[in-house]
Amino acid sequence: MYKIENHPILDLPKEEYVEFQFEGRTVRGQKGKTIAAALHQAGLIVHSHSTTGRNRSLECGIGKCGACEMLVDGQVRRICITSVDGVKEVREIPKDYLPEGKAPAIRETKIYKTTVAIIGGGPAGLACREQLTALGIPNIVVDNNATEGGQFNMQTHQFFFFEKEQKFGGMRGFDIAKTLAGDNHDGILLNNTVWDLLEGRRIALKNIVTQEVSYIDADHLVVATGAVPFMPVFENDDVPGVYTAGGVPEDDEPGAHPAG
């Protein structure tokens, strides 16, 4: 594995490092980057084992498949989307692992009320938000990533298909991602995943960082989640080094680890 030190287009962020323990050894990871990036950078690409003992690693690299789940400070987490910040220990989930089953602390549950709930804070969801807001229609956007823009955050090439709208023509994908949400990010709930649609037009959310559960009561729902990567099943599809194409640009961010 190697690390991108210079990039022709992107500014490299100032690097700060943190350390955590992995199976008895200390691993250094770049602040703000994922545990998966830190482990790959350290050459530690085996994160679990199959029932027959075969080495396993990441698959999608973008938080969609669950192949990378490990115990992070005692909690099951997807390491391809979990930042190293504040992490003390990462280890493989033991075969006989059972969660402790502690009852979660009872907290007051937030209930947001709005007219339109938009699931997905990528280009489609944010464009929908822009239109609704211009029409004065209250809305809330939910996205499970830490930043708005969805997959556009990984696109370094220039887009031309917006030229028809005279909007964003020629801009690079990650710049469009920054621009889409505008300056006011009120009403965008990041790090939140939708885990159920309940009766009474209620949407259940879980914050994947704080584990906090909340609800949105909305009259209308827009699903703007884009495409989920197709993950073909084939023999040895889970061995280290076999990743979906979606995982490569994600890990290809400056300071992360190109897979391969």
Ligand code: FES
């Ligand atoms: S969810 Fe992490 S590799 Fe797919």
